Amino acid sequence: MRGRVTFRSGILVLAFVAAAAWVVPYAWMVLTSFKTLQEIVQHPLAPLPEHLDGAAYREVFAAIPVGRYMAVTVAMALSIAVAQIALALPAGYALAKLRFVGKGFAFGVVLACLLVPAQATFVPVFLMFAKARMVDTMTALVLPFAASALGTFLVRQALTSVPDEIIEAARMDGASEWAIVYRVLGPMLKPTIVSLFLVSFVFHYNDYFWPLVMTTDDSVRTLPLGVALLREQGTGVRWHIVMAGNVVLSAPVLALFAIAQKHLVSAATPRA
Amino acid sequence: MSPRSRWHPWVMLGPTLALLVLFFVVPIGVAVYESFFSWDLLTPARFVGGENYAALSAHGHLLGIAGRTIAYSAIVVAGTVSLGLALALLLDRPGRVFAWVRASIFSAYVVSWVSVALLWMWMLDGNGGVVGRALRGLGAGPVSLLGSVHAALPTLAVVGIWKLTGYAMIVFLAGLQSVPPALLEAAALDGAGPWSRFRHVTLPLLAPTSAFVATTSLVTSFQAFDVVRIMTQGGPARATELFVYAIYEQVFLDLSVGKASALTVVFFVLLLALAALQLRAWSARMGVDR
Numbered sequence A: 001m002r003g004r005v006t007f008r009s010g011i012l013v014l015a016f017v018a019a020a021a022w023v024v025p026y027a028w029m030v031l032t033s034f035k036t037l038q039e040i041v042q043h044p045l046a047p048l049p050e051h052l053d054g055a056a057y058r059e060v061f062a063a064i065p066v067g068r069y070m071a072v073t074v075a076m077a078l079s080i081a082v083a084q085i086a087l088a089l090p091a092g093y094a095l096a097k098l099r100f101v102g103k104g105f106a107f108g109v110v111l112a113c114l115l116v117p118a119q120a121t122f123v124p125v126f127l128m129f130a131k132a133r134m135v136d137t138m139t140a141l142v143l144p145f146a147a148s149a150l151g152t153f154l155v156r157q158a159l160t161s162v163p164d165e166i167i168e169a170a171r172m173d174g175a176s177e178w179a180i181v182y183r184v185l186g187p188m189l190k191p192t193i194v195s196l197f198l199v200s201f202v203f204h205y206n207d208y209f210w211p212l213v214m215t216t217d218d219s220v221r222t223l224p225l226g227v228a229l230l231r232e233q234g235t236g237v238r239w240h241i242v243m244a245g246n247v248v249l250s251a252p253v254l255a256l257f258a259i260a261q262k263h264l265v266s267a268a269t270p271r272a
Numbered sequence B: 001m002s003p004r005s006r007w008h009p010w011v012m013l014g015p016t017l018a019l020l021v022l023f024f025v026v027p028i029g030v031a032v033y034e035s036f037f038s039w040d041l042l043t044p045a046r047f048v049g050g051e052n053y054a055a056l057s058a059h060g061h062l063l064g065i066a067g068r069t070i071a072y073s074a075i076v077v078a079g080t081v082s083l084g085l086a087l088a089l090l091l092d093r094p095g096r097v098f099a100w101v102r103a104s105i106f107s108a109y110v111v112s113w114v115s116v117a118l119l120w121m122w123m124l125d126g127n128g129g130v131v132g133r134a135l136r137g138l139g140a141g142p143v144s145l146l147g148s149v150h151a152a153l154p155t156l157a158v159v160g161i162w163k164l165t166g167y168a169m170i171v172f173l174a175g176l177q178s179v180p181p182a183l184l185e186a187a188a189l190d191g192a193g194p195w196s197r198f199r200h201v202t203l204p205l206l207a208p209t210s211a212f213v214a215t216t217s218l219v220t221s222f223q224a225f226d227v228v229r230i231m232t233q234g235g236p237a238r239a240t241e242l243f244v245y246a247i248y249e250q251v252f253l254d255l256s257v258g259k260a261s262a263l264t265v266v267f268f269v270l271l272l273a274l275a276a277l278q279l280r281a282w283s284a285r286m287g288v289d290r
Helices: A002-033 A037-042 A054-065 A066-097 A104-113 A120-129 A139-146 A149-160 A163-172 A177-188 A190-206 A209-214 A223-231 A239-259 A261-268 B010-034 B051-091 B096-110 B112-124 B130-140 B153-179 B183-189 B194-205 B207-222 B227-231 B243-253 B257-290
Strands: none
Touching: A002 A239, A002 A261, A002 B096, A002 B112, A002 B130, A002 B153, A037 A239, A054 A223, A054 A239, A066 A139, A066 A177, A066 A190, A066 A223, A066 B010, A104 A149, A104 A261, A104 B010, A104 B096, A120 A209, A120 B010, A120 B243, A120 B257, A139 A209, A139 B010, A139 B096, A149 A190, A149 B010, A149 B257, A163 A177, A177 B010, A190 A239, A190 A261, A190 B112, A209 A223, A209 B051, A209 B243, A223 B112, A239 A261, A239 B096, A239 B112, A239 B257, A261 B096, A261 B153, B010 B257, B051 B153, B051 B207, B051 B243, B051 B257, B112 B130, B112 B153, B153 B207, B153 B227, B183 B194, B194 B207, B194 B227, B207 B257, B227 B243, B243 B257
């Protein structure tokens, strides 16, 4: 009996140690963001700020146009997520349900693209956009990701378990193919589509790499770039400002995670 | 089912196929082509044959980049798989406390690499960083981890582990659900203790899950860029120059399109090798799920 109690409290202690390894850094970020430069220099390890000072946040908003960067970031991530779903539904339908010559080839292209990350294509794609004078445009940020090999694949997989009779019945009722794809099958795939949307949105909201290589000026700069710039501009120890920017950048994602935790977790563990 | 019209499948697939070919297939061809030229984006390109590849191979430059990328990935994979499994076993318990701990660990996977990189730069700071100060207290001296030729790469890898462990844990937790309790009970009746139950029942059943987690985090860490760009810019003395960062450097800092393309081609070939590994691991996992 006694051994069991010790075991249980041992487990709890370990769980709290694990939680601390992840929560303490977040807490340090938030606490630092409310400090002043003087506090950071003079008492760097004092856990709590002397008083809640919002100066660092005001400095972030003065240093970078947070509102515009946020708007660009959300517009980009939203466009990509919506486009991916709009294109993956008909493409997945054709691959899962329709019989046609060249289907194996088309599916092969989709599968092959699953294996090619943007990190292996950015040099040539940058050259292509440079030639078309489209660097620093929303198009260069969105278009390369408008079609998702993974999304197409997941929609196709989900549709294979939808019985053909549903489609036949809809055809008998006179529904067009587009109505079948978007109005009949779309709602049936809601769990897949919600996961796809969230994962895609969060990934591209967070993305640093692509906006970095596809932009050379401020015209379509995204928030992750802006926040990273806060540190590059900062000479010395302006960490309270960098951490304030970091809170602004990560808070929306953490809030989304808190709301949609189930979807994000289930999306991370795909059932093949 | 037969399509209503012969061109329906192609209208539906058209936009997707066109975009995928334009942005994922054609670029590989362009990279191969450009890798045989010397071009600085300003003056006309000049055909140089295999010179770019030769220049990269000289002085062990390419080997160094590949070696560092593999070393970084190896540490990240070993760390995420072992820590992810350990945390899954620890936290696979009912109750709100454990759910909260699981969520806090997984949250790092959802937050951006930029946030994580900046957060850890500050944590490691020798003056105001919690970890940096602790290390100084332990007598590590004022040398910063990110400024040390030997410590910088492992430090970046630890940051990668912190970011990805939550993902590994979640996949392992899902894997644990597929371990039949009856099997564990039977082993217990046969006198197997907790350790031998884990060693001989749970662990073998989790083998496909482990392979899945390992290959996924391998491919992810092979493409690492953000931590390098933000935390070290490849330094000190190239100690953290990983593959994608090296390509970025060649094209945007050295304006050498040819060399960047040659590096891209080599990187792509390595990714294909990893993909072959991944396909084997994934099909094994699917085989168990069915």
